Amino acid sequence: MSEIPGNPKKQKVIVVGAGPVGCLAALYAASRGDDVEVYELRGDLRDPSTVPLNFTKSINLALSERGINSMRRCNRSRLVESIQNAAIPMRGRMIHGRDATGQLWEAAQAYDVHDRAINAMDRGALNNALLDELEKTPNVTLLFNHKLTGADFRVRKAWFERRISGNTLDSISSGEPRSVVFDRAPEVEVTFDFLIGADGAHSASRYHMMKFARVDYQQEYIDTLWCEFQIPPTSEGAFRISPNHLHIWPGSEFMFIALPSGDKSFTCTLFAPSIHYIALERSPQNLFEFFDTHLPGVCPNLITPDALRHQFSVNPHLPLISIKCKPHHFESSVVIIGDAAHAVLPFYGQGLNAGMEDVRILFELLDHHGVYATDVVDTRETARAAAFQAYTDYRVPDVHTINDLSKQNYVEMRAGVRSPLYKIRKYIEETLDRHVPRLGWQTQYSRVSFSNERYSLAVKATERQGRLLTMGLTSLLAMMVVGLVGIGRASSSQFFRLISPRRTLTGLSMGPFAKTAIS
DSSP states (O other): OOOOSSOOSOOEEEEEOOSHHHHHHHHHHHHTTOEEEEEOSSSOTTSTTOOOTTSSOOOOEEEOHHHHHHHHTTTOHHHHHHHHHHSEEEOEEEEEEEOTTSOEEEEEEESOTTOOOEEEEOHHHHHHHHHHHHHTOTTEEEEOSEEEEEEETTTTEEEEEEOOTTOOEEEOTTSOEEEEEEOOOOEEEEEOSEEEEOOOTTOHHHHHHTTTSOOEEEEEEEEEEEEEEEEOOOTTSOOSSOTTEEEEEEOSSOEEEEEEOTTSOEEEEEEEOHHHHHHHHHOGGGHHHHHHHHSTTSTTTTSOHHHHHHHHHHSOOEEEEEEEEEOSEETTTEEEOTHHHHOOOGGGSOHHHHHHHHHHHHHHHHHHTTTTSOOOHHHHHHHHHHHHHHHHHHHHHHHHHHHHHHHHHHHHHHTGGGOHHHHHHHHHHHHHHHHOGGGOOOOHHHHHHSOOOOHHHHHHHHHHHHHHHHHHHHHHHHHHHHHHHHHHHSOHHHHHHHTOHHHHHHTSOHHHHHHHHHO
């Protein structure tokens, strides 16, 4: 861990939310010498008895370059190494289906021509590692069971309700019954220099910030629910299917995915429109038939019918939300990150990675604007306000982009992965990336998952590649048409002379040709 020099006066930083993004933000602030307090609504997340907010494990995390790079920048190499060692690399998708003869098949699709992988990571294991690291850090205090109930971002005060058992007062001192039961938990007042809201899609930090900032806010629930399932290990304690792939059973309207876990099981998710869930809830006896028809090979091959019915009945059927908002801050006193600022759908595997990248970019901008290079309060507040504004300006276009990409990728994952056009474009782009790397040609997935290129710039580069591919294929088609016409009008020797590259190029003005090539 490296301390930031020239920091004689500490700031008091409040982080709301002790998930992976909030924990990483706390580590960044602590490494710069700030006094950090982390407030979490739930109990200690390392305690197995702590109930998640949605009453289930969340979808397994996909940790890729952006998240790993952001963790590296907190200068805790052992922490990052231990997290990477616990992750399982997935080098591509494994698509499952059944052919016309009734035979099951599977087909691998590599993510990247350079054999790079995304990493399947158990959310609990990642969160526990980050919390353990925070607990060892002397200038960090962890406070669980604290609910943010109010905040005044002009005077920099926040109020938290302490959810501690035994606070209910149901009798007066004489022991007689009371007519009114006072059962509200005690409230604590906290002052701070700035607050970081990392408390998820239903963020209390964002809610209270919106009382002070003019926030444009957009929330959307897509017509898709999800339910979690488990593929258990074999009786020998091994994986039942390849652990180094993200497994997909695609359908035109729905899909089933499976990600490997460290205990040799797979955490699976069924994504489907609500109409299918409603039908299956009303007629659970049709569940096996539904899977056999639309998701062949899952049941009974990997999950027994009894286990399938049990998991469908006891695991909640949950909605998926996406959120866009702007700005992500108010003056110099509060900034929101992660799902609190931009909840995204899980279909690009970038929710966690984008949130961790928020942390890196935020603190790089705080450094750039000199927040940690002065001990003059007014100067520091001015610098912090400038850094927060720069953060909003820089980050909003990117997180809105990944929000849109995540929606689009749902269509690709459930249907596009079997499309011939998708496969042709992927083949062309990967061939250029492999054999002519100086062109900088990459698939959009590689740009998003295996680089730290801004999301917005990655999309622009992909769109430019698409235009060039379209031009190339159109030119090829035009040459073929000319060739067919030529066959009817000329001998074969005249035909080949007609479409020769030299003849084609000399028939063009080189000025427009060069301009087209470099535009």
